[in-house]
Amino acid sequence: MPMLEFLFIFLQTLTLLALAPLIIGVIRKTKAVLQSRKGPPLLQPYYDLIKLFHKGSVISKDASWMTTIAPLACLISMVVAALLVPAFLTTTAGFMGDLIVLVYLFANMRFFMALAALDAGSTFGGMGSSREMMVSALIEPAILLAFFSIALLTGTTSLSIASGLIVDSGAELIGPTLILAFSAFIIALLAENSRIPFDNPATHLELTMTHEGMLLEYSGRDLALMEYASMIKLMLFMTIAWNAFLPWGIATELRMGSLLIGAGLFLLKVFLLAVIIALIESSMAKMRLFRQPSLLAGAFVLAFLAVVSYFVLEAM
Amino acid sequence: MAEMAVNAMNGLAAAVLLSAVLLMAIGRMRTLVSAFALQSLSLGLLAAVVGYTTGYMHMFVVAVITIGVKALLIPSILNSVMQRIGVSKEVEPSLRAPSSLLISAGMVVLGYYVAQPLIEKSGSVTAGALAVSLAVVLIGLFIMISRRKAITQVVALLVTENGIFMAAISLGYGMPLIVELGVSFDVLVAVLIMGVLVFRINQTFDSLDTSFLRRLRD
Numbered sequence: 116m117p118m119l120e121f122l123f124i125f126l127q128t129l130t131l132l133a134l135a136p137l138i139i140g141v142i143r144k145t146k147a148v149l150q151s152r153k154g155p156p157l158l159q160p161y162y163d164l165i166k167l168f169h170k171g172s173v174i175s176k177d178a179s180w181m182t183t184i185a186p187l188a189c190l191i192s193m194v195v196a197a198l199l200v201p202a203f204l205t206t207t208a209g210f211m212g213d214l215i216v217l218v219y220l221f222a223n224m225r226f227f228m229a230l231a232a233l234d235a236g237s238t239f240g241g242m243g244s245s246r247e248m249m250v251s252a253l254i255e256p257a258i259l260l261a262f263f264s265i266a267l268l269t270g271t272t273s274l275s276i277a278s279g280l281i282v283d284s285g286a287e288l289i290g291p292t293l294i295l296a297f298s299a300f301i302i303a304l305l306a307e308n309s310r311i312p313f314d315n316p317a318t319h320l321e322l323t324m325t326h327e328g329m330l331l332e333y334s335g336r337d338l339a340l341m342e343y344a345s346m347i348k349l350m351l352f353m354t355i356a357w358n359a360f361l362p363w364g365i366a367t368e369l370r371m372g373s374l375l376i377g378a379g380l381f382l383l384k385v386f387l388l389a390v391i392i393a394l395i396e397s398s399m400a401k402m403r404l405f406r407q408p409s410l411l412a413g414a415f416v417l418a419f420l421a422v423v424s425y426f427v428l429e430a431m
Numbered sequence: 432m433a434e435m436a437v438n439a440m441n442g443l444a445a446a447v448l449l450s451a452v453l454l455m456a457i458g459r460m461r462t463l464v465s466a467f468a469l470q471s472l473s474l475g476l477l478a479a480v481v482g483y484t485t486g487y488m489h490m491f492v493v494a495v496i497t498i499g500v501k502a503l504l505i506p507s508i509l510n511s512v513m514q515r516i517g518v519s520k521e522v523e524p525s526l527r528a529p530s531s532l533l534i535s536a537g538m539v540v541l542g543y544y545v546a547q548p549l550i551e552k553s554g555s556v557t558a559g560a561l562a563v564s565l566a567v568v569l570i571g572l573f574i575m576i577s578r579r580k581a582i583t584q585v586v587a588l589l590v591t592e593n594g595i596f597m598a599a600i601s602l603g604y605g606m607p608l609i610v611e612l613g614v615s616f617d618v619l620v621a622v623l624i625m626g627v628l629v630f631r632i633n634q635t636f637d638s639l640d641t642s643f644l645r646r647l648r649d
Contacts, residue, residue, distance in 0.1 A: 289442050291444060294442060423540055
């Protein structure tokens with residue numbers, strides 16, 4: 116593979132890694148504006164991360180090595196996943212892994228997070244990880260089925276080839292399959308990233324928390340690594356939502372013009388989705404934990420119908 | 432251009448199906464009514480696109496009537512009935528949401544399976560929408576039997592009607608205009624009468640639960 120492509124793959128991954136905190140900032144700022152508050156500055160997540168990186172971390176004396184390696188394991192899974200996701204260019208390091216690897220890289224992060232939360236033996240940690248496991252066990256089939264419908268449409272499980280094929284086919288592939296799979300994936304995005312109908316990302320002190328409950332034992336540098344990994348995860352989910360299901364505008368070749376269009380459209384799309392997430396979060400209350408399975412079952416049904424629609428309506 | 436219209440039709444059919452599945456999952460009456468309005472809106476747009484592709488001008492009239500009556504007028508009537516009665520806003524299904532969603536997935540598969548031979552035989556551009564419309568009819572019928580309150584049953588009846596209407600559009604590019612007009616007017620009057628009926632049920636039993644109606648004796 117030529118040098119130039121490698122360069123762009125790294126550039127793409129770096130863009131994803133660098134923009135991740137900004138997206139959180141955009142979501143928070145939009146929510147603040149909608150609630151007529153002034154809100155923190157857009158770059159506040161960066162300042163927080165830098166501040167946390169400068170502090171030492173306190174680790175419970177009962178904690179084992181799991182607590183020490185979990186933040187690194189989470190961050191590494193997310194960075195590897197970022198290599199596989201096309202952002203503004205369909206060329207990725209896709210030769211390393213496909214959609215299914217991607218699902219399990221996300222699962223890997225969750226696995227380490229849940230184990231680390233159980234490790235120190237605090238009550239909140241165990242509660243948070245059991246809740247997180249419930250949500251993820253219910254949402255994983257939906258994500259896999261949504262990905263399978265993409266794989267059926269394009270005949271490949273490689274994300275970069277699939278998104279290139281969808282772009283090349285024009286608007287021909289828009290149909291029940293793609294739309295149903297996209298809506299299932301948006302619900303999955305909210306569930307996997309602990310956004311509002313499932314979990315409130317702003318609370319630290321309530322019994323309702325899922326994700327934050329798992330991070331309570333962490334401080335300083337380890338906390339920064341964990342938080343940064345979650346930010347990258349949200350960014351990756353948003354990128355996949357656009358570029359696997361509705362990738363139009365992404366650059367399929369290394370030409371200056373199409374790269375510029377790809378990069379501009381990518382930024383626009385991601386910011387749009389961030390604003391939509393902020394709108395959803397300000398217009399909804401958090402669901403009760405025992406109501407969540409119904410929405411998750413909804414996502415599963417939508418993804419299942421996407422696959423069935425492919426066989427009936429498009430495979431003729 | 433024609434390809435674009437087929438894409439638009441498929442997309443709108445997907446929107447109708449999506450809102451039918453949504454109707455199955457919703458727990459609040461007001462959201463239920465707005466989901467129904469959304470479904471009728473996509474149905475009206477579907478009729479307009481079909482009219483555009485096939486050149487049958489009366490489909491545009493049908494589209495305007497569908498959007499006007501089913502997406503605007505009927506939801507506002509239902510909302511005002513709910514406001515006047517002031518009942519609790521929960522839907523109270525007799526089956527829990529996850530299991531009814533899974534059943535609705537089964538219904539969609541059944542609808543697709545039944546429509547499959549018809550799609551293969553017919554050469555019409557909207558044949559794909561037929562499978563979706565059968566699924567919507569089945570989902571509407573299922574919502575009707577699985578909900579206990581009178582208003583949700585009214586909405587379910589309207590969803591079934593939407594499914595039948597979509598089948599008519601996708602099979603024969605719509606019925607003659609006079610039939611269409613009659614059906615729309617019928618639905619409107621039916622909703623008005625059902626509104627009064629719901630009001631009376633509420634007055635008599637102090638609740639909208641139709642299972643109380645089993646106690647009727649002469």
